[in-house]
Amino acid sequence: TGTGAAARSGILIKDVESLERAHRLDAIIFDKTGTLTAGKPTVVDMHVFRGTEEQMLRLAASVQQGSEHPLAKALLERAEQQKIELHPVSDFQSYTGMGISGVVDGREVLIGNERLLAERKLDPSGEVERARAWEARAATVIWVADNDGLLGIIAIQDPLRAEAKEAVDSLKKLHIKTLMLSGDAPLVAEEIGRQAGVDIARGGVRPEEKAEVVKELSSEGHTVGMIGDGINDAPALAAADVGIAMGSGTDVAMETAGITLMRTDPRLVGAAIEASRATFSKIKQNLFWAFIYNAVGIPLAAAGYLSPALAGAAMAMSSVSVVSNSLLLRRWKPHFKRT
Known part of the structure; x- marks a missing residue:
């Protein structure tokens, strides 16, 4: 129950x-x-080092095509809002905990965090201050780079x-x-x-x-x-x-x-957790009452103070009380109000 x-x-x-x-x-x-x-992040800011925001977003979103990652969805949604045409991607690779890469328009595009930049020996030091300011506002910072170096950064927020x-x-x-x-x-x-x-x-x-x-x-x-x-x-x-x-x-x-x-x-x-604790509280209560019934009833019956019919009725009542107590769990509900 x-x-x-x-x-x-x-x-x-x-x-x-x-x-x-x-x-x-x-x-x-x-x-x-x-x-x-x-789990519904959105792009809240962008800053480019080379080229334009549209060019950077096209490359970043193109690499993310087909991905189910929440951050990828944010980039694809922004590209769709700006009616940016995506280009085919090849040689897609994922780097666990760091980011992804793929080839778009003949050049490799990297999208990820600073660990991926360090792995590829790219120096983000010139823009770290901006990135930290975004992060302090709970925005995830995505770094975008290609064969020629860093292209820019994108801030994505998930409230x-x-x-x-x-x-x-x-x-x-x-x-x-x-x-x-x-x-x-x-x-x-x-x-x-x-x-x-x-x-x-x-x-x-x-x-x-x-x-x-x-x-x-x-x-x-x-x-x-x-x-x-x-x-x-x-x-x-x-x-x-x-x-x-x-x-x-x-x-x-x-x-x-x-x-x-x-x-x-x-x-x-x-x-x-409350449901689990309520269930085990009922189990302990049932064990306690079953013990009391037996501890009191068996000696009384053995001493002849209870007739066989009365002793049988007492045992039946013991079972009924345990089942009834357990059925009270059907009334359990979370304490909070559903929004």
Whole structure:
């Protein structure tokens, strides 16, 4: 009945093991994009070093054709708004945690973060100050380069979900430590973390490093939950005691997770834990009452104070009370109001 009540509220709990572990969670790790943020980033600023904004955007969007990454969608949407014709791309390559590259109009185009620039020995020092100013406003900075060097930078913002702060606050009321990990620059992660109110926010974290953070917390004695929605989150979801996937996420994330939130509402994370705790509270109550019935009833029956019929009726009442108490879980609902 606990899992049924949770399911009616948009929380799918795969198995009893996930339900049991969820009530012991004392540390929750959020991925940033699509979990605490809306997952709908938009281009908010551009600055070119060579050529024009239109030329830079054409190259950047052309390389991103066919990509499902949220940042790619932001670039493609901006190019569509400006009615920019995209050109074919070849030799596409992805660099995990850094960016991508491809050949457009006969020249290689790089799109990514400063780690990718360092890998290709490109010096961004002349524009770092502008980039840091954008990052301090929670904008992800995308560097664009070609064979001749840096072309420019693009600022992309993904706003915090309206429910994110309330979601984090509800976890703190449950005495749960909250963390946020992101592949974004540290300044971006810190600003989003500040807005959401998490205890710890870390940027520049690669997918495999997220799993390491989970293991590190586990080694410190924490029972860890990981919330994510992308392929990159799958290793951390698998490493956590309880993996929680957003319903809008990838199939890989949902297959790996023990709990799936059918609505993209981070407040359901706290609700899932509350449902688990309510279920195990009922289990303890039922065990207590069953013990009392037997501890009192068996000696009375053995001493002859209860007739066989009365003893049988008492045992039946014991079962009825346990079932009735369990059915009260059907009335469980999340405490927050759905927006």
